[in-house]
Amino acid sequence: xxxxxxxxxxxxxxxxxxxxxxxxxxxxxxxxxxxxxxxxxxxxxxxxxxxxxxxxxxxxxxxxxxxxxxxxxxxxxxxxxxxxxxxxxxxxxxxxxxxxxxxxxxxxxxxxxxxx
Amino acid sequence: xxxxxxxxxxxxxxxxxxxxxxxxxxxxxxxxxxxxxxxxxxxxxxxxxxxxxxxxxxxxxxxxxxxxxxxxxxxxxxxxxxxxxxxxxxxxxxxxxxxxxxxxxxxxxxxx
Numbered sequence: 001x002x003x004x005x006x007x008x009x010x011x012x013x014x015x016x017x018x019x020x021x022x023x024x025x026x027x028x029x030x031x032x033x034x035x036x037x038x039x040x041x042x043x044x045x046x047x048x049x050x051x052x053x054x055x056x057x058x059x060x061x062x063x064x065x066x067x068x069x070x071x072x073x074x075x076x077x078x079x080x081x082x083x084x085x086x087x088x089x090x091x092x093x094x095x096x097x098x099x100x101x102x103x104x105x106x107x108x109x110x111x112x113x114x115x116x
Numbered sequence: 117x118x119x120x121x122x123x124x125x126x127x128x129x130x131x132x133x134x135x136x137x138x139x140x141x142x143x144x145x146x147x148x149x150x151x152x153x154x155x156x157x158x159x160x161x162x163x164x165x166x167x168x169x170x171x172x173x174x175x176x177x178x179x180x181x182x183x184x185x186x187x188x189x190x191x192x193x194x195x196x197x198x199x200x201x202x203x204x205x206x207x208x209x210x211x212x213x214x215x216x217x218x219x220x221x222x223x224x225x226x227x228x
């Protein structure tokens with residue numbers, strides 16, 4: 001978890017409200033990711049970033065948006081929270097690998113979000 | 117679509133016995149495979165990875181993993197389990213552009 005912080009760590013909100021989760025890294029890693037973890041599903045990629053202002057969708061991106069205006073910050077926004085978005089959200093970072101090698105990802109401590 | 121399967125939801129082993137946590141992958145060609153561990157209320161921690169080379173990969177905390185291309189497997193192993201190894205273990209595969217697809221996880225319970 002060193003070098004990657006997530007805020008808030010816990011949040012309870014109501015259906016229909018917007019929610020923003022923040023990931024902050026001090027590692028100067030190029031890549032950043034948002035995952036959600038749900039029982040029976042493992043971790044699923046929501047969005048990722050391969051540089052400042054460069055983002056792309058993951059496999060479960062509906063209802064989520066992201067922004068990355070600085071290398072160190074990656075924001076995840078739930079535009080209008082629904083109960084199905086109750087989950088634990090993890091941010092991760094990675095350095096760029098070589099052509100034939102891929103570097104491991106480093107994970108933050110997670111944010112537990114409950115949507116009532 | 118690429119996928120990773122962890123066929124066991126839970127593995128139970130007695131302390132001091134060898135442990136195996138199973139993983140199979142789906143991609144053809146040369147896969148890039150990873151194992152992570154998650155302790156309660158924590159993020160995932162990297163254990164080891166297979167990129168190329170030796171089929172037996174050594175990682176953190178005494179864990180190792182055996183890559184078997186013919187069986188498309190990447191099983192995690194440890195010769196002698198510790199109670200402190202009890203955690204949730206995830207296998208993952210790189211799908212390109214440094215993106216990972218994860219298995220559903222296997223809970224390892226080591227009894228004293």
